[in-house]
Structure formats: C-alpha cells, structure tokens
Amino acid sequence: xADEDLSKLKIDKTQPAFKRPARxxxxxxxxxxxVLAILIILxxxxxxxxxxxxxxxxxxxxxxxxxxxxxNASGYVVPQRKAAVASKITARxxxxxxxxxxxxxxxxxxxxxxxxxxxxxxxxxxxNLGVARSSVDQASAELNDAEVNFERxxxxxxxxxxxxxxxxxxxSRYKKALAGVSGARSQxxxxxAAVREAKVSxxxxxxxxPFDGVxxxxxxDIGDIVTPIGAASTAKAAVxxxxxxxxxxxxxxxxxxxxxxxxxGQPCQIQxxxxxxxxxxxxxxxxxxxxxxxxxxxxxxxNFTRLDARILPEMSAKVAFLSREVTEREKAPRxxxxxxxxxxxxxxxYIFAIRQGRAVLTEITTQDTFGDMVEIKSGAASGxxxxxxxxxxxxxxxxxxxxx
Numbered sequence: 001x002a003d004e005d006l007s008k009l010k011i012d013k014t015q016p017a018f019k020r021p022a023r024x025x026x027x028x029x030x031x032x033x034x035v036l037a038i039l040i041i042l043x044x045x046x047x048x049x050x051x052x053x054x055x056x057x058x059x060x061x062x063x064x065x066x067x068x069x070x071x072n073a074s075g076y077v078v079p080q081r082k083a084a085v086a087s088k089i090t091a092r093x094x095x096x097x098x099x100x101x102x103x104x105x106x107x108x109x110x111x112x113x114x115x116x117x118x119x120x121x122x123x124x125x126x127x128n129l130g131v132a133r134s135s136v137d138q139a140s141a142e143l144n145d146a147e148v149n150f151e152r153x154x155x156x157x158x159x160x161x162x163x164x165x166x167x168x169x170x171x172s173r174y175k176k177a178l179a180g181v182s183g184a185r186s187q188x189x190x191x192x193a194a195v196r197e198a199k200v201s202x203x204x205x206x207x208x209x210p211f212d213g214v215x216x217x218x219x220x221d222i223g224d225i226v227t228p229i230g231a232a233s234t235a236k237a238a239v240x241x242x243x244x245x246x247x248x249x250x251x252x253x254x255x256x257x258x259x260x261x262x263x264x265g266q267p268c269q270i271q272x273x274x275x276x277x278x279x280x281x282x283x284x285x286x287x288x289x290x291x292x293x294x295x296x297x298x299x300x301x302x303n304f305t306r307l308d309a310r311i312l313p314e315m316s317a318k319v320a321f322l323s324r325e326v327t328e329r330e331k332a333p334r335x336x337x338x339x340x341x342x343x344x345x346x347x348x349x350y351i352f353a354i355r356q357g358r359a360v361l362t363e364i365t366t367q368d369t370f371g372d373m374v375e376i377k378s379g380a381a382s383g384x385x386x387x388x389x390x391x392x393x394x395x396x397x398x399x400x401x402x403x404x
Contacts, residue, residue, distance in 0.1 A: 051399040055388040056354060059380050062336035063279055064326075065269050067370035070261045071321040073300070075252030077272070079245065079313050080301075081211065084219075084238035087113060089204045090227040093220050098240060100218055104209040111239050113226060115205035122198035129191035136184040143177035150174035207239055216313060217241040243313055248304060249285060250317045253297040262287060262321060268302050269320045272311065281305040281326065282319070336373040341386045342366065351380060352387035352394060354402070359387055361396035 091113035098110050153170040156162035220226055220236035227237065250270055254262065268282040281304075288299040302319055304311065342364070343350050349366055352359040364379030380386070387394065394400075 051357075051401040052359070052391065052394055053403055054352075054354075054359070054390070054394070054400045056385050056402050057338045057341055057388045059335060059337045059376060059382050059384045059386060061333045061382050062370065062373050062375070063269070063333050064330035064368075064370050065279070065320060065322055067373065068323045069269075069320040070323050071254070071258050073252040073254045073319050073321070075250050075300075075302075075317055075319060077248055077311060077313055077315040077317055078251045079243035080247035080249055081213075081244040082216070082313075083210055083242050085110060085207055085210065085240050085242050086228060086238045087204065087207055087226045088228055089113070089201070090225065091115070091205060093222055093224045093226050093236075093239065096218070096220070096222055096239070098215050098218070100215055102215045104213060104215065104242070106209055106211050108209045109206050110209055110215075111207040111220075113205040113207070115202055118198065118202040118205060122195065122202050125191065125194040125198040129188065129195050132184065132187040132191040136181065136188055139177065139180040139184040143174075143181045146170070146174040146177035209242060211242075211244055212246075213242045213244045215240050216243050245313075246307065248307060248311055248313065250282070250302040250304075250319055252300050252302060252317070252319045253292070253295060254300050256291055256296050256298060259287070259298055262300060267322045267325045269322065269326065270302065270304065271318045271320070273316045273318075274312075275308075275310055278308075279331070280308065280311075284321070334368070334370075334375045335377075335380075335382050336370065336375045337380070337386060338372055338388060339369065339374040340372070341388050341390070342374060343390055352390050353380065354385040354387065354400060357399060359390070359394055359396070359398045359400050 093111060094114045095112040096110070097112075098104060104110065150170040150173070153162055153167045157164065157167045218240050220239045224236045226239060229237065262284060264284055264287070266284040268284065270280040270282045272278075272280070282302045283305065284300060285303040286301040288301065291298050300319075337351065341351055343352075348363055350361050350363050353362045354360075362379055365377045367375045367377050369375070387400065
C-alpha cells in the first residue's frame with residue numbers, strides 16, 4: 001500500500017507544460033508599450049536632459065533719466081524751518097486747540113495755560129492806572145487854581161495892592177501844583193507800564209504759532225505742568241512741534257569722493273519710498289561746507305521743484321543727480337529690459353521668459369534704447385524674469401537653473 005501511494009506522487013512528464021493564458025500576455029505587452037511611449041514623450045520634452053544654467057534679469061519699470069544719472073544718494077525729507085513751541089512761564093496746561101496734522105497760521109493760539117491770577121493782576125493794574133489818571137485830573141485842577149491866584153497876586157503886587165508875603169505864598173502854591181501835576185503824570189506812566197507788564201505776563205499763557213505750518217507732534221496734554229526748562233519728570237518743556245511745510249528739502253549724504261560730480265542748481269530726480277510710483281523733480285540747493293568724518297560724507301540739500309501734499313517730514317528718499325534736465329517725454333516710466341536679454345531671429349525680437357523652470361521663447365516689440373536698457377512696447381510685462389545672454393544651447397522649452 002505504501003508503494004502504491006508513493007507511485008502516485010511522481011510527476012508525469014508526458015503531460016504538456018503549463019501555459020500562460022494569452023489574455024495575460026496581451027496585458028503585459030500593452031503596459032510595456034504604454035511605459036515606452038511615456039518615456040519617449042518625456043525624453044522629447046527634455047525631462048532627462050540636464051538643465052541649462054542661466055543668468056536672469058527682470059523686466060522693470062525704467063525711467064529714462066536713469067540713463068544719464070551721474071550719482072545716486074539716499075537721505076531724508078527735512079523741514080528747514082521747524083520749532084518746538086514751548087511756554088515762557090511755568091503753569092498748568094488748561095486748553096489745547098490743536099492735534100497732530102493741524103495746519104496753523106502765524107500767531108494762531110495753539111494752547112492756553114492757567115492764567116486766572118495773571119488776569120486778576122492785569123485788572124488790578126488797570127484799576128491803579130485809573131486812580132493815577134484821576135490824580136492827574138485833580139492835580140491839574142489844583143494847578144489851574146494856583147496859576148490863576150498867582151497871576152492875580154502878581155498884578156496886585158505890581159500896583160502895590162498886596163503884600164510881598166501873600167505874593168510869595170501864591171507863587172509857592174503854584175510851583176507846588178506844577179510839581180503835583182508832574183508827579184501825577186509820572187504815576188500814570190508807571191501804572192501804564194504796570195498794565196503793559198501784566199498784559200505781557202498774561203500773553204505768556206497763550207502759546208501761539210511762530211509761523212505758518214503743520215503740527216507734527218503733540219507733547220503735552222491738558223493738566224500737564226508746562227515749564228520752560230522741563231526739569232521735573234512730570235513737567236513738559238515743549239507743548240507741540242511745528243514745521244513749515246513750504247521749506248521741505250531732501251538732505252542726502254554724498255561720499256567725499258563724488259563731490260566733483262555735483263554743483264549748485266544741478267537737476268535731480270527724487271524718489272520717496274512712501275510714493276514709489278512717482279519721481280519728483282528737484283535741484284541742488286546747497287552743498288553744506290563741512291564733512292562728517294565718521295562717514296566720510298558731505299550733506300547735500302536738494303530742493304523740490306514742486307511740493308506735493310503727500311510729501312511729509314522724515315520720509316526716506318533717494319536722489320538721482322542728473323547730467324541734464326529731464327524733458328517732458330522722459331518723465332513717464334517705460335517697461336524695459338537689459339538689451340543683452342533680447343535675441344533676434346529672422347528679423348524679429350525675442351526674449352526667453354522663465355516660466356515654471358523652463359525658458360519660453362517669447363516674441364516682443366521694442367522701441368527706444370536708453371543705455372543698456374531697451375524699451376518693450378508689447379509681448380512682456382514688468383516683473384517678469386528673463387534669461388540674460390542666452391546661449392546657443394538654449395531652446396524653447398529648455399529646462400533652466402538660475403545661477404545664484
């Protein structure tokens with residue numbers, strides 16, 4: 001029985017070998033063909049080709065004045081006339097009539113300090129002046145009476161109708177009355193001076209604008225003690241800071257080695273970081289005749305040809321010092337690119353735009369040339385990255401790697 005069971009376990013070699021189903025072989029061929037087609041497509045697209053290393057520049061908004069700029073410098077907008085408006089006396093701030101940004105006129109009242117005591121002093125001085133003037137009237141009346149009596153006694157003495165002693169008494173009274181009038185008038189002048197002093201002291205409690213301008217900062221509030229020296233920690237020296245906006249200029253630092261490129265009245269263009277889309281015309285107002293030894297620079301003050309309400313003190317600015325005036329046509333910005341990024345083929349002009357890691361051949365139309373920059377009229381937009389000095393290896397759709 002055991003031998004029979006073992007004989008059943010033997011492989012019968014006369015039976016045909018196992019055959020793979022024809023259906024499964026067909027699926028294998030389809031998959032292999034698909035993979036091969038995909039590989040061919042990827043190879044044609046350059047996926048397996050190495051990326052071309054390129055230098056890149058940006059298409060940018062370009063101002064024609066940049067092509068004849070001699071020197072660039074940075075600085076700040078600074079009002080040439082400004083003041084920290086303070087009080088001449090120590091008192092508590094009772095009223096404040098302005099805030100930051102308020103435009104004020106010369107002699108306009110900005111604030112008022114407590115002044116009840118000074119107002120009372122003024123009223124007292126005016127009352128004393130009234131008393132002194134009444135004394136003058138009284139002394140004048142006395143003088144008039146004494147003068148009439150003296151003249152009468154003089155005539156009577158000439159006719160010997162009176163005695164010498166009576167005449168001398170009348171004369172003494174007359175001279176005393178003259179002195180009384182003079183003293184009374186002096187008292188009036190003294191009281192008038194006291195009134196003026198009281199008015200000046202009262203006026204010190206009104207803080208006025210020294211010139212037309214704009215309030216930059218408010219340094220004190222109602223209830224603060226205002227003092228000329230501000231020695232106490234709770235005291236305020238300046239109530240407001242004021243600037244004359246008609247005196248705004250750019251103060252720029254220029255290297256000593258570049259001073260030879262500048263002269264008074266030289267045309268400039270000013271760009272403010274806060275208003276990047278506008279260039280302001282200007283000119284060199286002053287080259288300050290002293291240098292900063294720590295920075296090896298000299299301060300240059302630049303005028304604005306026309307002031308704009310958007311220009312504010314302490315704005316950061318960049319100044320381009322030009323070799324000539326800017327014409328009206330050159331004031332508008334242009335879309336431009338470095339001309340080394342432009343290639344010509346069959347009389348047409350192209351650039352290689354960088355899009356999704358590939359160089360895309362893009363046709364453009366150009367117009368004016370400004371130094372190394374060429375104006376683009378159509379075909380590309382500002383801010384787009386393009387290949388600089390494209391090599392012969394570069395083709396439309398080539399993978400690129402930007403050099404750092």
